[in-house]
Amino acid sequence: MIDQRxxxxxxxxxxxxxxxxxxxxxxxxxxxxxxxxxxxxxxxxFSKIDDxxxxxxxxxxxxxxxxxFTPAAAYTPCPTGxxxxxxxxxxxxxxxxxxxxxxxxxxxxxGGQGTRLGFDGPKGDxxxxxxxxxxxxxxxxxxxxxxxxxxxxxxxxxxxxxxxxHAETNAIFRRNDYxxxxxxxxxxxxxxxxxxxxxxxxxLLADKANIACSPDGHxxxxxxxxxxxxxxNMKKRGIEFISYFQVDNPLINIFDPLFTGLHALDGxxxxxxxxxxxxxxxxxxxxxxxxxxxxxxxYSDLPDELAEKRNPDGSLLFQLGSIAIHIxxxxxxxxxxxSGFSLPLHRAVKKIPHIDEQGNHVEPxxxxxxxxxxxxxxxxxxxxxxxxxxxLRKEEFAPAKNATGTDSAETARQMMVARAADWLESAGxxxxxxxxxxxxCLIEIAPGFAVEKDDIGARLSQIPSIKPKDKLYLx
Numbered sequence: 001m002i003d004q005r006x007x008x009x010x011x012x013x014x015x016x017x018x019x020x021x022x023x024x025x026x027x028x029x030x031x032x033x034x035x036x037x038x039x040x041x042x043x044x045x046f047s048k049i050d051d052x053x054x055x056x057x058x059x060x061x062x063x064x065x066x067x068x069f070t071p072a073a074a075y076t077p078c079p080t081g082x083x084x085x086x087x088x089x090x091x092x093x094x095x096x097x098x099x100x101x102x103x104x105x106x107x108x109x110x111g112g113q114g115t116r117l118g119f120d121g122p123k124g125d126x127x128x129x130x131x132x133x134x135x136x137x138x139x140x141x142x143x144x145x146x147x148x149x150x151x152x153x154x155x156x157x158x159x160x161x162x163x164x165x166h167a168e169t170n171a172i173f174r175r176n177d178y179x180x181x182x183x184x185x186x187x188x189x190x191x192x193x194x195x196x197x198x199x200x201x202x203x204l205l206a207d208k209a210n211i212a213c214s215p216d217g218h219x220x221x222x223x224x225x226x227x228x229x230x231x232x233n234m235k236k237r238g239i240e241f242i243s244y245f246q247v248d249n250p251l252i253n254i255f256d257p258l259f260t261g262l263h264a265l266d267g268x269x270x271x272x273x274x275x276x277x278x279x280x281x282x283x284x285x286x287x288x289x290x291x292x293x294x295x296x297x298x299y300s301d302l303p304d305e306l307a308e309k310r311n312p313d314g315s316l317l318f319q320l321g322s323i324a325i326h327i328x329x330x331x332x333x334x335x336x337x338x339s340g341f342s343l344p345l346h347r348a349v350k351k352i353p354h355i356d357e358q359g360n361h362v363e364p365x366x367x368x369x370x371x372x373x374x375x376x377x378x379x380x381x382x383x384x385x386x387x388x389x390x391x392l393r394k395e396e397f398a399p400a401k402n403a404t405g406t407d408s409a410e411t412a413r414q415m416m417v418a419r420a421a422d423w424l425e426s427a428g429x430x431x432x433x434x435x436x437x438x439x440x441c442l443i444e445i446a447p448g449f450a451v452e453k454d455d456i457g458a459r460l461s462q463i464p465s466i467k468p469k470d471k472l473y474l475x
Contacts, residue, residue: 002034010041017046018202025208025359033209040211044195044203053201056347057370065301071318072287072294074274074388075262088258091265095257098264100151103240106144106254107225109218109324109376110137110169110247111162111191118403122165124247125172128400130413131444131473136400137172139250139447141179146447147255150455155255156185156237158230162215166190189228191220196352197370204354204369207361212354212369218246218324219374222333223341234330242333244326244376250412251398251419252325253452259389260327269332269383273325273391277316280307284321285377287388294386296322296377320388322377323397332383339382343374394419414438420445420474424463427456432468440468446475 007026014020022041029037079088098104112123119126124137134142141157148155161169170188173179178186193213195203204212216223221244225231234242241260245252253259263271272294274287285296286307299307302318309317336342352369356362380386391397398415402408421431421439432440443466450456459474466472 002031002038006038010038013046014041017050019046019049021202021357022205022211024205024357028359029209037209037211044211049195049203052345052372053197056345056372057197057199057201059347065297065303066288066290066295069288069290069295069297072289072320072388074287074320074390077390077392087265088262091261092257093261094264095259095261096151098241098260099147099155099255099257100153102153102155102238104255104260105156105158105234105237105239105242106140107158107160107221107242107244107328108140108247109160109221109244111160111165111215111218112247113164116402117400117409122161122169122172123400124159124169126400126409128250128409128412128416129444130417130442131471132446136247136250138176138179140252140254141181143252143254143447143451145179145181146451149448150451151255154182154185156187156234156239157181158225158234158242159186159188160221160224161188161190163190163193163213164215187228187230187233189224189230191224192216192227194372196350196354197372198354199349199369204352206353207355208359212352214371214373217346217373218376219343219378221376222328222336222343222379225333226337231330231333240330242326242328242330244324244328246324246399248400249323249325249397250400250416251396253396255451262387262389263327266385266387268327268385268387269329269335270380271327271387271389272377272380273323273396274320274388275323275391275393275397276319277321280304280316282321284323286318287320287322288318290381293381294383294388295381296375320390323391324376325391325396326376328379332379336379336382343378345372346375347372394422417441417443423450423453423456424466426453427460429456429460429463429466431466432470441466442471444473446473449474 014022079085110124114121114123114126117126125135127133127135144155144157194216196212196214198204206212243254283299285298286302288295288297311317348371349367350371351364351367353363398412399407400409400412404410417439420443425431434440449459
């Protein structure tokens with residue numbers, strides 16, 4: 001039974017914050033609908049919402065840029081000179097020891113749908129591998145199983161979904177028997193949401209009984225780890241380092257001893273991998289130093305004159321791009337929790353379905369509202385120490401975001417084949433190639449065959465001669 005006094009008090013709060021319309025259809029709702037809507041409204045933090053409306057909804061000016069910033073430095077993909085060779089060797093050894101000791105966990109952010117890929121379902125269920133058509137989830141699961149075997153340990157897997165795909169993701173894992181992994185070592189949890197706003201600052205209703213909400217961005221992953229119990233689960237397991245990545249990258253090296261070891265050796269709290277950008281305006285964030293802290297400035301916020309500025313050797317001044325691959329300490333997430341997860345909000349003007357004042361469903365043809373989200377890289381400046389390891393695009397980054405064209409499923413498959421060919425060639429295997437240098441064959445290397453390039457040498461006897469147009473699957 002809903003207490004009428006509670007409803008009257010809530011009406012007063014809503015009126016004070018110009019959100020009375022959220023109860024406009026109250027009398028048309030049944031008991032469970034009323035209870036649900038009441039809980040949704042009570043979960044809103046109106047002390048913050050008024051500020052959000054002023055700063056992010058009604059305000060259209062770009063976010064203020066730092067007054068002074070410089071390009072961030074990074075470790076190179078390969079060591080230069082004997083001192084760095086020794087350090088990289090030390091880091092790799094430490095990384096192997098930490099992984100073997102069960103102190104590193106995999107964490108994939110998998111809240112997105114495959115809409116832009118032309119796929120109806122969670123993006124992680126998208127079939128991507130070039131020969132066997134394995135899904136992204138299956139590739140990651142096999143990589144985790146292979147790393148667990150290689151390092152004689154159990155590498156747990158944490159998966160963050162969103163309200164859009166949480167139930168379906170759980171069903172996919174059950175249907176696939178957790179891809180051969182122990183269910184007890186997989187922790188699936190849901191990220192939080194933030195309300196959607198009309199351009200007038202009023203919170204939109206999805207229907208008469210539900211507030212229109214959207215996932216709170218990949219920055220919400222840090223809060224969700226705490227709220228879901230995932231972080232507590234990590235602590236019980238003795239996990240100290242989280243290998244963070246996004247679901248659309250089939251080339252991800254989840255358990256990288258060098259990256260893990262450099263991060264630990266330098267006493268960092270949150271670290272990143274970076275790529276040299278393909279051009280001044282590639283759509284990746286730019287690694288910068290602001291007041292001595294590693295900071296990512298979005299590609300859309302970096303002024304053109306700085307984006308295009310070059311070093312004397314012709315390379316871009318701001319050349320390091322963020323690819324959403326991080327190592328994050330569990331103790332750092334606890335520190336963020338103690339400070340209230342104070343990551344900045346980002347504004348996106350979108351087409352948001354909703355109901356109007358008469359209760360009619362509206363499917364807008366033009367952007368009509370504002371969605372707010374947080375970005376995980378905004379936690380970097382809060383870390384006491386943060387390192388960057390530059391990596392090679394062909395080795396570790398093939399985002400499958402679109403059906404065709406740049407960063408597509410098509411280009412991701414091409415890069416998977418190209419990397420497999422390079423790995424085999426580096427071990428002395430002859431690879432037939434086309435006139436343009438690309439492999440004249442289709443190759444897929446299962447993670448169980450090789451997690452890293454260096455694993456190929458021990459499997460040479462299992463690799464047949466490869467002829468032009470061959471289709472080869474190594475498992």
